[in-house]
Every structure is written in structure tokens, then in C-alpha cells.
Amino acid sequence: MVKKMHILKNLENFLYDQDYFIDLFNHTLHVYYYTELITLTDTLIELKLKEFILIVEGKDFVVNRLDKHEILIKGIVENMRFKR
């Protein structure tokens, strides 16, 4: 019998057990479990997470999905900083 590795499933399980996580891929930024959306413009986004504030600068930001604790932003990310 072939034993499957389930890498993606294991990674997903690991990530969702965390207090928060940030994914950046192909002009898309995904932040899971932010506590507050401080600033939202098409060039700047400030998100408060448990231990810091995430500052994202770039161009043409558009929000694709937004709910209480999860946000999916599309656009060109030029700079990302953390403020503790």
C-alpha cells in the first residue's frame, strides 16, 4: 500500500493551530487572525496582530476577502514592516 505524505495538509494543520500567520505570494497577501484593521488605503495597510503591528506599503491594493479576523489583499507589495 502506498503511504501518502500529506505535506500540505500537515502544513495547513500546523498553521491553523498558531495564533496568527501571514502568507505572501504572487501579489497577494493573506493575514490570518489579525485583531484590528487600523488603516486601509490602496497604498498602505496597517493591521494589528497579537504581538505587533504589520505595516504593508505598495501599490494598487484591493481587498478580495475580508472578515473579522482574516483578510486577503491583492496588489504590489513593495515594503512590509513590523512595529512592536
Place this chain on the structure above:
Amino acid sequence: MKHYVLIRIKTPKKTNLLLKLNHLNVEMKDITYESDGLKFKVLQKDLNRIKKYLASYSVEVIDELGVYKLKNEMKKNCFIITGIIFASIIFLILSNLIVKIDIIHEDATLRELIQDSLIEKGVKPLSFKKSYEEYERIIADIKDEYQDKIEWLEIDVEGMVIHVRVEERIVTNYDQDYSTCHIVASKSGIIKSITTKRGVSEVSINDYVKKGDILINGNIKLNDEIKNRTCANGSVYAEVWYQVQASMPLSFEKKSDTGKMRYNLMIKKGSDKTVLLRSRIKGEKRVENVLLFKFLGFEFYLQKEYELKVENFNFTPQEAKEKAISLAKEKLALKLDNFESIIEEKVLQNTIKNNNIYIDMFVAVKEQIGIKEYFVR
């Protein structure tokens, strides 16, 4: 189940709106930025809160999503849907209803007899059609009931009409005396064996007999005086001769089913035929049509398309001749019983014409030639 709706909110300050919605804890999916606002999916309960707390915005509900959309569409088109369902039911009922029973026979008494019998078995106008197995059972019952009147009966369902074809049994009474008979020759030949169970043998081995000659006599004689009469019994085998013609093509194409079959649909109106689906059989095929139903002059058929395998055979004249001889012998052998056999065969003539070989054969066969011929005392 979550009830999502697709909405559009008009505003020039889209990010401000997003922040406000975020503060209201509104869950948004598939957000699209439009020139004059935002379009996104929200839960129905969140939409109520948006309308309540963001009353200054113009909120337009574009569409319902998921099951609720279907439900909404069904509500909107309830008359059409009900009509289609009602029409389908009516159509289903009508296509399974018998409106007329047509009994095809010239004798009115027999027609009436069969009609009564069919009504008794539940086959009557304005009743539902029965299955093929039920019709077979009804046919068997009627034939069993009127053994002396009905020779053959067939029920043919054509649309809403049932055609009953019947053949009357004609009983012939022969005033024949079956107690006295001779065994006579059914054809000319040379006697090869004779077994007499009852009666007197009139011929010996190697005698030449002609058609109609008495082989075993039913009259028991003593000194030319008939002492007793019986029905002669026995078997007489003789060598008889046949001239057989057979032909075999030198090359031919054989088509056989590969076992692959695909369904299709066809509508027929008069001589016009329209096949609804693209055929899934690529090469050679044969088609069987099964009539599903008739409606307003249109005939709806289920087509069964069978894939065919094409094989080409080529023979030399000698091979074709051998095959033709074997074919002729096989055909002849089918007519023979276990005690009959082919003694010898000889090809008289063979000709090749139009890609075929034709042979004329002479065949000598050992065959039972004795048949009973009844006579009056």
C-alpha cells in the same frame, strides 16, 4: 446553511467603506472594485446590519446565491414549472394509455371472443399499457383457453393503439383408417439395409426401387390369399443420388459485431429522420431502432449503434472449390439423421464467373426412404 447574497454598494470612498464594514464585523467574500463602488458577497444577516447601520449608503441586492437562488427562481417561475410538471405527467399518462384495441381478423365471432378475453384480463380501452412479459402471459392464457379456436396470436403495441393479430385454428378431420399401411419408397435408389418390425419385406439388399414401390407390405399373404392386414413398420435405407450446386466467392468482406454498443436518439417525421446526438461509433456500424413513443406525428426512437469489425477474405480457386464442396456437404448433412451418411461425392463441373466459383456435384447418400402409406381394408 449559510445564506449569501451578492450586493453592490455605491461609494467613491471604497476603502472607508471597507473599514466601516470591518468595524461592523461583516464577513465579505469575492470583493470586486467597481468604478462607482464595491461588489461582494455577504451573509443575509450581515446585509440586514449593513442596511441598519450604513443607512446612508445605496445598497443594491444583485442576486441570491446557492440554494436560495434556486428557491427564488422556482418561486418566480412557479407557474411555468408547475405547467411543465403537469404537462409531463399528462404526457406520461397519455403515452401509457390504451385508446383503442384493434383485433385483426375477418371473423366477427372470433374478434368478439378475443375482445372479451382481453377485457377480462384487463386489456381494454382507457386502461394503462402492460409490460411485454404481461402481454406474453396474456397471449399464453388466451391460447391455452381457446386451444381449438386459435392457432396463433400476437399483441403489437403501436403508440396508443393495440393491434391484436390472430390466426384461426382450422381443424381438419380425416376419415382415415390408421390401422393398415404399407411402407413405400419416398424416392428411387438401391436398397442398402432393411429392418422389418411388422409386415412383409418385398425387397432385398441391392434391389433397385423406384419412388412409390412397396418396400414392406401391410397385407400378410399366404398362397396369394390375404390372411391379415396390419400397419407395416420398419426402416429401409437406400443409396440415393443428388445433384448439388454450390457457389463460393473468391474474395468477400465479412462484417461482425465487436460488442461495442452506444445509444443515440432519433426523431422521425414521415420519411425525414433526424439523429439528435453525434454518433460515438467512428467506423462501420449497424443501427437498430426501438420506437419509444409517438407524439403529434413525430416518432421518437432509441437507436442502438453497434460497432462492426470488417474482415476481408481472399481464396485461391482451389481453396474456394474445397470450401464450396465442404459447404455443400454440410448443408446436405443437416438433412441427415444419425443412421444416414454421405457415401461419396464427385465434382462434375466447376466454373469461375463474376468473382465466384460455381460447382455442380454428384453426391451418393445412404438415406431412409421408407414412408407409411395408409390404405383402406
